[in-house]
Every structure is written in structure tokens, then in C-alpha cells.
Amino acid sequence: MKKHLPAVLFLLAAALLWWLSLAPRRHQMPVPEGQKPRVVTSGYVPYTLAKQLAGGQAEVSMLLPANAEPHSFEPTPGALVTVKNADIFIYVSDRIEPWAKDxxxxxxxxxxxxxxxxxxxxxxxxxxxxxxxxxxxxARAVAYALIQKDPDHRAVYQANLKAFETEITELDEAYQTGLASCQSRQVVHVGHLAFGNLTKNYDLSLSALAGSSHDGENSVRRVTELIQFIKENQIPAIFTEETLSPRLSAVVSEETGVPVLPLYTVEHVSKADFDRGVTYGELMRRNLESLQRGLGCQP
Ligand SMILES: [Zn+2]
Incomplete structure (x- = not known):
């Protein structure tokens, strides 16, 4: 019998591990009945998605103040407590929010x-x-997290997800047709490199003033290069970020004689937009209108 002991112990340990893997972990367990899940997000992108998908069934808040840019934010001690008490915490990535690790x-x-x-x-x-x-x-991942924390409202979250997916399909179609035939396909952005994925998907090229963060690398040399580029390539309009200082784009516009149009990064919004709860879809529709006007696209 003794010689079988190691094998028996091994089987017992394996059975225990298997049982533990089946038991739900605490972070997967639903909130107590009658309580709304508390969702905390890093910035506006996950905030607006969570709001739209929860549709009032969850308490959604964000750490970043409205109108603050996400790449160089420094969380307060209060933010750490807020996340500790959250049922769901949603952030984009360490590349977008280097402070998320803490x-x-x-x-x-x-x-x-x-x-x-x-x-x-x-x-x-x-x-x-x-x-x-x-x-x-x-959006699917966010809806899944909401359902897991609040299974009683599964039908609400599923319906909100379905409506959001329809909205995204319609947006994609509007971009495809709206940007199919344009006088120019060159997006010149007096801001940071935030629209690479969008321009790539609709066959537009992008030149931006700064890199992919807001670290103020707008050197005089870079501005001069951009002005040169606009003149040489007969660029019809330039784009800027609403939350950036308008001075820089005004200078470029004055030097080149082309109009300035807004593009919205969604990662930070104006106080007014935040207060009225502007959605991802609304901001992306505004972006499409700006692109169509600035690039001279056929409606
Ligand atoms: Zn950014």
C-alpha cells in the first residue's frame, strides 16, 4: 500500500486543482442582489462605451478629469481607492495610459x-x-463583464450591445461611402498621431505634427516642414484636435491659407461634451463630416 502513496497524493492534488479551477474567483462573482455594479474607467473611451452598454444599470465613473489628456495623467491617491472599490475597472492599455500599472x-x-x-x-x-x-x-468584452457582475440584467446588456453593434456597422458603411470619392486623400493633422488606424482603414494618408503622445514635440522645424508640405501638395484643409490650443493650427492656417477643421480623438472631450454625455458614435460622425468637408468628398 505504502508504495502507492505518492500516486494517491498526486491524484488528490490534481483533483483539488481541478476543483479550484471550477470554483468562481472573486473577481468573477456577481455583485450582491439589488446593487448596481460600480464601473470605473481610465478615460473617456471606455467611459462612453460602458455608459452606453450599461444604459443606467451600472454606476459608471472615470478617473481622468474631463478635458484632461490621458497619456501623461498622474492618478491621485483617491483614484487608487476608487479602483479598489470598483466591481469592474476598464482601461485601454499601458501604451495609452502608462499610469494604469500603478x-x-x-x-x-x-x-x-x-x-x-x-x-x-x-x-x-x-x-x-x-x-x-x-x-x-x-464593446463585447465590456458587455460580458457587465453580464458577469450583474447577470439579472443580462437581457438589457445584450440588447444595448446589439444596438451598439448596429450603430458601428452603420458608421463603417457611412465612412466607406462618404470617403469613397474625394479631391484629396491626404489628412494633415496639426495634432498628435491619433488617427492612424482610421485613415488606414479608409485608404487615406496621414501626416501629423507630433507623435502618438501629447508630449509637446511640436518643434519649430516640424511646423515649418508641415507648412512646406501643405504648400507643395496643394492640401485643401488641415485638421486639429479640439482640445489642443488653437494657436498652432491658426498659425499653420494663416501661413498656408487653408481652413482648419476639428477631429475628435474621443480619448478626451470638452467639458461641454462631457456634461451632455456625447457618445463615441456622435464623435465619429462629426469626424466623418470634417473629413468629407476638408478633403472635398462627394456626399
Ligand atoms: Zn492620444
Whole structure:
């Protein structure tokens, strides 16, 4: 009998591991009955998606103040407590929010963490939500997390997800037809490199003033190069980010005589838009209108 002991112990250990793997972990367990899941998001992209998918069934808040840009934010000690108490924490990625690592360490045992970038295709441009395919996948992951935390409202979350997916399909079609025939396909953006995934998908080329963060690398040399480029290539219009100082684009516009149109990164929005709860779809429709006007596309 004794010689079988190691084998018996091994089987027992294996059975225990198997049983533990079946038991739900705390971060997968639903919130107590009658309680709304508390969803905390890093910035506006996951915030607006969670709001739309929860449709009032969850308490959604975001760490980043409205109108603050996400790449160089520094979380307050209060933010760590907020995440510790969250049922769901959603962020985009370490590339977009380098500060998310510190936040994650303080997530509570019961906090389900959704990292949006896990559901996106590989891309050089970390602004993954500018690709409708990615947004669809991210929305599914968010809806799944809501259902897991609040299974009683599964039907609501599923219906909201379905409506959102229809909206994304319609947006994609509007971009395809709306940008099919344009005088120019060159998007010149006096801002940071946030629209690479969008321009790539609709066969537009992109030149931006700065790199993929807002770290103020707008050297005089780069501005001069951009002005030169606009003149040499008969660029009909330039685009800027609403939340950037309008001075720079005004200078470029004055030097080149071309108009300035807004593009919305969604990662940060104006206070007014935040207060009225502007959605991802609305901002992307505004972007399409700007692109059509600026590039001279046939309606
Ligand atoms: Zn950005």
C-alpha cells in the first residue's frame, strides 16, 4: 500500500486543482442582489462605451478629469481607492495610459479588469478605438463583464450591445461611402498621431505634427516642414484636435491659407461634451463630416 502513496497524493492534488479551477474567483462573482455594479474607467473611451452598454444599470465613473489628456495623467491617491472599490475597472492599455500599472496594483479582489487592447488587432498606433473592428470587440468584452457582475440584467446588456453593434456597422458603411470619392486623400493633422488606424482603414494618408503622445514635440522645424508640405501638395484643409490650443493650427492656417477643421480623438472631450454625455458614435460622425468637408468628398 505504502508504495502507492505518492500516486494517491498526486491524484488528490490534481483533483483539488481541478476543483479550484471550477470554483468562481472573486473577481468573477456577481455583485450582491439589488446593487448596481460600480464601473470605473481610465478615460473617456471606455467611459462612453460602458455608459452606453450599461444604459443606467451600472454606476459608471472615470478617473481622468474631463478635458484632461490621458497619456501623461498622474492618478491621485483617491483614484487608487476608487479602483479598489470598483466591481469592474476598464482601461485601454499601458501604451495609452502608462499610469494604469500603478492603478492595477490597487484593484480589489472582487474587481474584474478589462484591458481593451487585449481585444484589438496589433497596430503601431495605440489609439485602437479608431478602428471600428476593434471597438466592436471591446464593446463585447465590456458587455460580458457587465453580464458577469450583474447577470439579472443580462437581457438589457445584450440588447444595448446589439444596438451598439448596429450603430458601428452603420458608421463603417457611412465612412466607406462618404470617403469613397474625394479631391484629396491626404489628412494633415496639426495634432498628435491619433488617427492612424482610421485613415488606414479608409485608404487615406496621414501626416501629423507630433507623435502618438501629447508630449509637446511640436518643434519649430516640424511646423515649418508641415507648412512646406501643405504648400507643395496643394492640401485643401488641415485638421486639429479640439482640445489642443488653437494657436498652432491658426498659425499653420494663416501661413498656408487653408481652413482648419476639428477631429475628435474621443480619448478626451470638452467639458461641454462631457456634461451632455456625447457618445463615441456622435464623435465619429462629426469626424466623418470634417473629413468629407476638408478633403472635398462627394456626399
Ligand atoms: Zn492620444
Amino acid at each position: 492603478i492595477l496594483a490597487s484593484a480589489g479582489e472582487h474587481t474584474a479588469v478589462v484591458q481593451a487592447a487585449q481585444y484589438a488587432d496589433e497596430s503601431d498606433d495605440p489609439h485602437i478605438w479608431m478602428d471600428f473592428k476593434n471597438v466592436r470587440q471591446i
